[in-house]
Amino acid sequence: xxxxxxxxxxxxxxxxxxxxxxxxxxxxxxxxxxxxxxxxxxxxxxxxxxxxxxxxxxxxxxxxxxxxxxxxxxxxxxxxxxxxxxxxxxxxxxxxxxxxxxxxxxxxxxx
Amino acid sequence: xxxxxxxxxxxxxxxxxxxxxxxxxxxxxxxxxxxxxxxxxxxxxxxxxxxxxxxxxxxxxxxxxxxxxxxxxxxxxxxxxxxxxxxxxxxxxxxxxxxxxxxxxxxxxxxxx
Numbered sequence: 001x002x003x004x005x006x007x008x009x010x011x012x013x014x015x016x017x018x019x020x021x022x023x024x025x026x027x028x029x030x031x032x033x034x035x036x037x038x039x040x041x042x043x044x045x046x047x048x049x050x051x052x053x054x055x056x057x058x059x060x061x062x063x064x065x066x067x068x069x070x071x072x073x074x075x076x077x078x079x080x081x082x083x084x085x086x087x088x089x090x091x092x093x094x095x096x097x098x099x100x101x102x103x104x105x106x107x108x109x110x111x
Numbered sequence: 112x113x114x115x116x117x118x119x120x121x122x123x124x125x126x127x128x129x130x131x132x133x134x135x136x137x138x139x140x141x142x143x144x145x146x147x148x149x150x151x152x153x154x155x156x157x158x159x160x161x162x163x164x165x166x167x168x169x170x171x172x173x174x175x176x177x178x179x180x181x182x183x184x185x186x187x188x189x190x191x192x193x194x195x196x197x198x199x200x201x202x203x204x205x206x207x208x209x210x211x212x213x214x215x216x217x218x219x220x221x222x223x224x
Contacts, residue, residue: 048212092210098156
């Protein structure tokens, strides 16, 4: 089955710093999503990005489907960015339609 | 437009009891998914349903777990005779069509004593 790997597993930043999180996937996927799980456990949709680049405020994401990776950029990090960032690849084929999640990057932004 | 709704948000059960978790998808969404997040782990797919049909239950444990999405009302994930290993966060997601962005509810945190 599809494998999704994320790096780094954890990251500590000072407020204001920039960071890049990486997601590698092992096979062709139909789509890719990035999520932020905040310290209260809620999953927040960040990007739905099968290919190309998207930006939303201080966050942007790039997916290069042919090379099987996606990157999430966080600029000018804030303490509220803390939490776990997951990427998830959508596997759709036949009767199945499911997200395969990576193991996440735990981000701590210190004031 | 209300998001995906789940209830209860927190559920405590004793070993051997039944747990019922409910999920109302976003308006206009007819595809529902359940995922489980064990402590300190990522989310794992459990089951994919459309109205009155289970499409893919390849991630469901073979025993004690069942799911439904009736014609009327919310989707239900049912866990019979719960054990401590069932303690986890259970998330529901929905999408308007297949192969589309999935939107997640706030989750139900199940604790089995």
